Amino acid sequence: MEFVFNLVYYFLMFLSRVTGFSYKEVNIIIWFIIIPFSWAYLVDKIIKKHIFKSVILLAMLMLLFFIDSFSNFCNWLFDASADFLRSFDKFGSNYTNTSVIICIFIPIVVYVVLIRKAYFKPNR
Numbered sequence: 001m002e003f004v005f006n007l008v009y010y011f012l013m014f015l016s017r018v019t020g021f022s023y024k025e026v027n028i029i030i031w032f033i034i035i036p037f038s039w040a041y042l043v044d045k046i047i048k049k050h051i052f053k054s055v056i057l058l059a060m061l062m063l064l065f066f067i068d069s070f071s072n073f074c075n076w077l078f079d080a081s082a083d084f085l086r087s088f089d090k091f092g093s094n095y096t097n098t099s100v101i102i103c104i105f106i107p108i109v110v111y112v113v114l115i116r117k118a119y120f121k122p123n124r
Contacts, residue, residue: 004104005096024078025071033060035107042114
């Protein structure tokens with residue numbers, strides 16, 4: 001778990017340096033904007049409509065319009081997310097393990113299921 005956590009951490013730090021966004025901003029952009037939008041895209045592909053990606057895009061644009069500071073918002077949301085991940089400590093996990101399970105493994109499983117349903121239809 002430590003290896004996966006560090007791999008993702010260093011990749012996010014690289015993205016931070018390349019884009020000029022802070023580490024926390026890159027985190028929020030990926031896990032709260034890009035991943036949900038990509039899931040919405042895949043769900044829309046499955047149902048052959050443009051509902052979910054349209055709703056997500058509209059909600060994100062409204063949010064970005066109404067927040068005073070993207071950086072402050074990202075700092076707050078990152079810290080709240082980290083507190084959530086640390087809350088699993090009482091169940092015998094730790095921040096690193098919980099981060100990898102919730103932020104890496106679960107999204108991969110969701111992607112596998114959605115991509116399979118969106119692009120690999122069974123022959124009938």
